[in-house]
Amino acid sequence: MAYMQYGRNALRKVITDTSFRSNDCVVNPVLYASQGLRYRKLEVVLTTSIEKLGKAGETVKVAPGHFRNHLMPKLLAVPNIEKYAYLVREQRKIYQHEEEEAEVKVVKESKEDKLKEFEKAARRLDNSKLVLRRFINVEKFRLRASKEEPIELRSPITKEDIIAEVERQLSVRITADNVHLPSPLTTFGEYEVPLRFPKSIPLPEGKVQWTLAVKIRGK
Numbered sequence: 001m002a003y004m005q006y007g008r009n010a011l012r013k014v015i016t017d018t019s020f021r022s023n024d025c026v027v028n029p030v031l032y033a034s035q036g037l038r039y040r041k042l043e044v045v046l047t048t049s050i051e052k053l054g055k056a057g058e059t060v061k062v063a064p065g066h067f068r069n070h071l072m073p074k075l076l077a078v079p080n081i082e083k084y085a086y087l088v089r090e091q092r093k094i095y096q097h098e099e100e101e102a103e104v105k106v107v108k109e110s111k112e113d114k115l116k117e118f119e120k121a122a123r124r125l126d127n128s129k130l131v132l133r134r135f136i137n138v139e140k141f142r143l144r145a146s147k148e149e150p151i152e153l154r155s156p157i158t159k160e161d162i163i164a165e166v167e168r169q170l171s172v173r174i175t176a177d178n179v180h181l182p183s184p185l186t187t188f189g190e191y192e193v194p195l196r197f198p199k200s201i202p203l204p205e206g207k208v209q210w211t212l213a214v215k216i217r218g219k
Contacts, residue, residue: 042067043080050076119201121172122210126195128170129213132157136188136218156184157216162193166212179212190215 041061046054054060059080062071071077078084135154144151159181167173180194195210203210 044071044077045080045084046077048076115200118197122195122197122201123204124170125166125172125174125212126204126207126210129215130162130165130169132161132165132214132216133219134188134216150187150189151218152187153185153216156186157214158184162212162214185214185216188216188218 042064043059043061044067045059046056049055053062060077062077067077078087134157137152137154140152159176159179162179162181163174163176174195178196180196185191191214192211193214195212197210
């Protein structure tokens, strides 16, 4: 930001202090642009990086109207004349180190933001209950010795089933590495399924591991 402000002030001074002569229009596209003469493209030097156009210091071709109405008033670009190009190149050398540091900071912030998103998703899973509805195994249900005997499912619930339901019900995408399920769930009931997340995601106070509450009931 300091580079842009300093650069624009310096360019503003160069433009203000320069007295154009009547024959300057032969070599100076600024006068052509300000007089409204039509040219297919103008060569300009960008003073700052512009998306889909180029990086600061690059020479690009733009429409005269775009340069006159947008780039020139905001000093986002200057005509491709030696004195302007030299000034932009010198400023780029001075502030190159500053720009590199700024880019590193942006990457660092994005990693922190991503970690916050992971933590938010982990807390949501830890505070939610996943409800799964399944058919019972009718044959084994009839052969139960007592009512206290667990009711078995027609088809067991696997790790892949839990991952799919978490994404559908809770809008959180996890992988098989995040779910610790040594064997499929085969009976109705409520379970605490352990979850595995990186150590960089802090656990809630009083908890020793992340878990997901799962309730299996009949259809």
